[in-house]
Amino acid sequence: MTESEIRxxxxxxxxxxxxxxxxxxxxxxxxxxxxxRRRTTGVVAAAVVLVASAALxxxxxxxxxxxxxxxxxATTSIPSTPSTPAELATRLEQLAAETGDWESVRVxxxxxxxxxxxxxxRQFASRWKATYTSPDHVVTIIVTHQxxxxxxxTDTSCTAPLEFYGATSCKVSTSGAGVVRLLERPSAYDGGxxxxxxxxxxAWTIRQATSFRDDVLSVSVxxxxxxxxxxVLSDDTLTAIALDPVLDFTDRSDDESGGxxxxxxxxxxxxxxxx
Amino acid sequence: MxxxxxxxxxxxxxxxxPMRRVAFVVVRDWDAxxxxxxxxxxxxxxxxPRVRRGTAEAYLRRAVVxxxxxxxxxxxxxxxxxxxxxxxxxxxxxxxDPLAILAVLPPAQRAVVALRLLDxxxxxxxxxxxxxxxxxxxxxxxxxxxxxxxHATASGRDAGT
Numbered sequence: 001m002t003e004s005e006i007r008x009x010x011x012x013x014x015x016x017x018x019x020x021x022x023x024x025x026x027x028x029x030x031x032x033x034x035x036x037r038r039r040t041t042g043v044v045a046a047a048v049v050l051v052a053s054a055a056l057x058x059x060x061x062x063x064x065x066x067x068x069x070x071x072x073x074a075t076t077s078i079p080s081t082p083s084t085p086a087e088l089a090t091r092l093e094q095l096a097a098e099t100g101d102w103e104s105v106r107v108x109x110x111x112x113x114x115x116x117x118x119x120x121x122r123q124f125a126s127r128w129k130a131t132y133t134s135p136d137h138v139v140t141i142i143v144t145h146q147x148x149x150x151x152x153x154t155d156t157s158c159t160a161p162l163e164f165y166g167a168t169s170c171k172v173s174t175s176g177a178g179v180v181r182l183l184e185r186p187s188a189y190d191g192g193x194x195x196x197x198x199x200x201x202x203a204w205t206i207r208q209a210t211s212f213r214d215d216v217l218s219v220s221v222x223x224x225x226x227x228x229x230x231x232v233l234s235d236d237t238l239t240a241i242a243l244d245p246v247l248d249f250t251d252r253s254d255d256e257s258g259g260x261x262x263x264x265x266x267x268x269x270x271x272x273x274x275x
Numbered sequence: 276m277x278x279x280x281x282x283x284x285x286x287x288x289x290x291x292x293p294m295r296r297v298a299f300v301v302v303r304d305w306d307a308x309x310x311x312x313x314x315x316x317x318x319x320x321x322x323x324p325r326v327r328r329g330t331a332e333a334y335l336r337r338a339v340v341x342x343x344x345x346x347x348x349x350x351x352x353x354x355x356x357x358x359x360x361x362x363x364x365x366x367x368x369x370x371x372d373p374l375a376i377l378a379v380l381p382p383a384q385r386a387v388v389a390l391r392l393l394d395x396x397x398x399x400x401x402x403x404x405x406x407x408x409x410x411x412x413x414x415x416x417x418x419x420x421x422x423x424x425x426h427a428t429a430s431g432r433d434a435g436t
Binding site: 001003006007009010011013014016018019020021026027028029031032 | 280283284287288291292294296299300305309316317320321363374378388392393420422423424427
């Protein structure tokens with residue numbers, strides 16, 4: 001049986017069994033409008049942000065060889081399943097413990113104003129921040145809600161946005177504070193129900209990260225973090241990597257490339273000028 | 276350049292049926308496929324102001340395939356089987372259902388089959404949509420075709436006895 005025969009057989013069978021369409025474009029529009037509205041009002045969405053500290057940048061600019069020494073890197077795989085805040089904190093701590101070489105590790109839950117919160121109130125944290133410190137590096141992983149992600153790009157001016165299939169990256173100016181961010185917004189949470197039904201209320205989600213590099217197309221978040229740090233240390237640049245292939249899809253010829261957009265949360269892109 | 280709402284409607288009408296077929300091959304259930312496609316089009320609609328005409332197709336395909344694969348992962352721990360069960364749902368014989376042969380493929384291979392055979396995408400395009408290497412697309416396609424051929428041959432033998 002040839003490939004085309006298999007194709008024909010599949011098409012015939014599909015045609016024979018295909019039921020009438022129930023879907024209609026108005027339902028799509030209505031759901032889409034609702035979803036847009038939810039996003040613009042800043043309803044919660046899960047996100048993962050990696051910030052490689054400002055301490056990295058000056059050394060890179062000076063070509064300081066010590067700055068190129070790789071920091072302790074993580075090899076732990078964070079499962080791509082939803083996790084509760086407590087599980088997330090445990091994972092962030094485990095991640096540090098298993099790398100072994102960090103001088104200090106600090107995992108804190110913060111409220112929307114950045115104040116640390118503890119105990120049962122951590123359920124209501126706006127973000128979690130894990131800071132790993134070594135003699136030469138400070139790497140901070142921030143897990144946050146979408147509404148808390150800094151989107152204006154003021155502290156990460158994107159001097160040379162590069163578009164590639166399915167994700168957006170840009171070289172970030174390392175003058176002054178340098179920041180590397182990994183971002184993911186896999187789902188939205190709206191007053192008790194998840195738009196993606198598999199995500200239970202109160203869950204945080206860590207999903208697969210996708211690097212801009214061809215050789216790291218599919219890695220766990222942890223691996224993505226490691227690669228991003230490696231990229232920082234080897235390229236003299238800080239690299240912002242947007243995740244979620246569906247939501248972050250941007251065409252190579254996008255009008256916005258070349259603009260001083262800085263870090264962009266795609267859903268927020270319409271809310272400020274990139275030109 | 277953004278496209279208009281009318282353009283979206285035209286795009287929807289042109290693509291909804293082929294995309295439902297693609298989704299069906301992955302999820303193997305027409306109702307689920309319809310949900311998948313609906314969700315994918317909602318994603319496209321949300322992104323429509325910034326999706327360009329040339330990229331809307333790829334955006335949609337990726338949304339459909341990702342949503343379909345997520346749904347398969349979510350709804351059940353699906354295990355590829357060497358043989359199609361003899362009795363299908365609703366009591367129909369598997370032999371009466373040519374699409375039952377899809378059960379011999381794991382979801383990822385079904386996604387490759389859907390894009391390569393139904394949607395007529397090239398190896399390169401399929402690799403981009405699925406975010407895997409072209410080599411992986413080729414090998415997955417070859418494996419899927421081999422399984423489908425084996426199954427068709429076995430079915431033919433059984434029918435002849």
